[in-house]
Amino acid sequence: MCLKKFDAIIIGAGVIGCSISLALARRGLKTLNLDTLPSAGYGSTSHSSAIVRPFYSHEVSCAIAHEARHRWLGWREFLGYAPGPIAHYVETGGLVLVRDGTEHQYENNLDVMGKVGVEFQMLLPREIEKMYPGINLQAFGPPRRPNEAGFGEPVAGEISSGIYIPASGYVSDPQLAANNLKVAAEYEGSTFRFNDRVTNILRTDGSVSGVQLNEDDIISAPIIVNAAGPHSYVINEMAGIASELKITTKPHRHEVAYLKAPPGYRQKPAFIVDLDAGVYQRPDSVDMLIGSADPDCDPPEIVNPDEYNDQHTQQWTTQVIRAAQRWPELGIENNARGTVGLYDVSDDWIPIYDRTDLPGYYLAIGTSGNQFKNAPVVGELMATIIENKHHDSAPSSLNLENIKRAVNLSFYSRNRDIQKTASVMA
Ligand SMILES: Cc1cc2nc3c(=O)[nH]c(=O)nc-3n(C[C@H](O)[C@H](O)[C@H](O)COP(=O)(O)OP(=O)(O)OC[C@H]3O[C@@H](n4cnc5c(N)ncnc54)[C@H](O)[C@@H]3O)c2cc1C
Structure with missing residues (x-):
């Protein structure tokens, strides 16, 4: 009918x-x-x-x-x-932390931003530290799984620059x-x-x-x-x-953690990309939201979109510890807060x-x-x-x-x- x-x-x-x-x-x-x-x-x-x-x-x-x-x-x-x-769109600015030796990874991004007319500034480590008192610019990557030796420990190297993009934020x-x-x-x-x-x-x-x-x-x-x-x-x-x-296209499960933002972050709560630690952050009122930048060590969680685990798992803790490497003042809460959703991922x-x-x-x-x-x-x-x-x-x-x-x-x-x-x- x-x-x-x-x-x-x-x-x-x-x-x-x-x-x-x-x-x-x-x-x-x-x-x-x-x-x-x-x-x-x-x-x-x-x-x-x-x-x-x-x-x-x-x-x-x-x-x-x-x-x-x-x-x-x-x-x-x-x-x-x-x-x-x-x-409401909140324009916080965005900061991409660049580890020494990985500058080439971002060449295309800088090139296309130049072509499109997106303004950006390169920041020195001391400028990042001034923006974020207490931030730890030691290198930790490439990211590892929690059961791997050296997880959460610094390695040789450091964040040697930052790409600051004012025209970024969140809705x-x-x-x-x-x-x-x-x-x-x-x-x-x-x-x-x-x-x-x-x-x-x-x-x-x-x-x-x-x-x-x-x-x-x-x-x-x-x-x-x-x-x-x-x-x-x-x-x-x-x-x-x-x-x-x-x-x-395939559905991938993703967890995002919400925690009380560390004091140093609250001074300039921007969107931050940290591929060295394997996470991204953005502010959410007094919280810091921590998502995964999908490092190579994390296998994709391909799920049935009608039957997936919508509760937090060990992955929540993994992402939070990765963020805490950069933000030593981040308090890791006992109760996992955040959200679990699906990406529709193309090849x-x-x-x-x-x-x-x-x-x-x-x-x-x-x-x-x-x-x-x-x-x-x-x-x-x-x-x-x-x-x-x-x-x-x-x-x-x-x-x-x-x-x-x-x-x-x-x-x-x-x-x-x-x-x-x-x-x-x-
Ligand atoms: C954890 C997470 C973080 C993200 N972060 C960002 C970010 O920071 N910035 C960004 O730009 N993007 C981000 N994304 C991606 C962004 O949210 C998605 O690309 C976008 O929301 C997809 O919208 P959509 O309308 O395609 O899908 P959906 O919002 O999933 O809508 C699809 C709808 O189709 C309906 N549907 C499915 N099957 C049927 C059916 N058979 N009959 C009727 N209805 C059906 C569903 O019920 C659903 O409501 C994130 C996504 C997730 C999950």
Whole structure:
């Protein structure tokens, strides 16, 4: 029984799905977002560290992130309609700690920031110590597992410089940000249905024609967008295209610790990347949030997105001890506080924003633990790809009005060669 017809169905109402419906609705499409969960942004978005930083090793990634930061700065204006509370972007600045001998790892990042026009300063160790009294700039890396000899002990070498990027920060409440997008999209005419699981993607004459829900409802649309976050591979299997994709996506489990921030950090609570220790930090009120920079020694935890352990484990303690190497005043609390969420990781940690060989079926997947920041751009990006029927042969470009440049969206192609990506840190 066909209950409803829409111009486009977006599977998922996370920050990405909500941004897509807003952009499509602004172009006059009648959209429907479907989500298994009870409200917008309740999936992996709600666990996000929500860090906004332009520090990427690819020029398109840097440009999109820098453009998105402008949109976070003007969030209310971007939303257009925002009757209730809105998320806030807090510009803390960002500091990348560089260990002696590893400067080459960051050459691409500095190069692309220069090309995109992102300002940065190089700091000397004494300037870092002045910024953060009590910080320990001894080297500890490469990071080890807790059961390995030398875990937590310093090694020869030191943090020899810092890359300070003022245009970095975080968004106060990622779930609220998704809800802000939903409310703005509804104002433009979008529809949202929650507590509904898509169980099948339907085809007619070789093109997508709708979705089936768990209660045997069928909803029709000629456009379907997979924005299902860590369930993206499940939806691709339903669509029958999973085996054809050159780049795959998998759900990775991640823990983030929240602890009372050490006094030296509170003087300048910025976003900090510390690949030598294997962690990143950002402030959260009086707390310090500690996430993993995914060092090579930590095996990826690939899980079933419907049945994963959402409690903290030894990994919480591992990340906290890694951070405590740098911050000796960090008090390690007895009760593990924080969050456990899933990344939807692509083979090269770059998302797939693209059409597919199945007419009408689009992908906004593989956000790889680093695309929350880009959500205000991704909606428009996907709408541009959807509008361009020839995106494969004549790739779309997206105009980034705030930073006054255009980017070629073939960067996010499903058919790209797997890219070499520097460490992903939120
Ligand atoms: C711990 C953690 C830290 C992070 N830190 C950062 C950071 O600092 N900076 C940054 O930029 N990014 C960060 N990220 C990544 C960022 O949060 C994600 O890229 C982003 O939130 C993904 O949004 P999404 O809408 O694609 O996915 P989700 O928010 O997961 O939304 C997908 C939705 O699809 C729904 N769905 C799935 N299957 C179905 C189905 N069959 N039927 C109906 N609905 C379905 C789900 O219920 C879910 O709500 C982090 C992520 C995590 C987990």
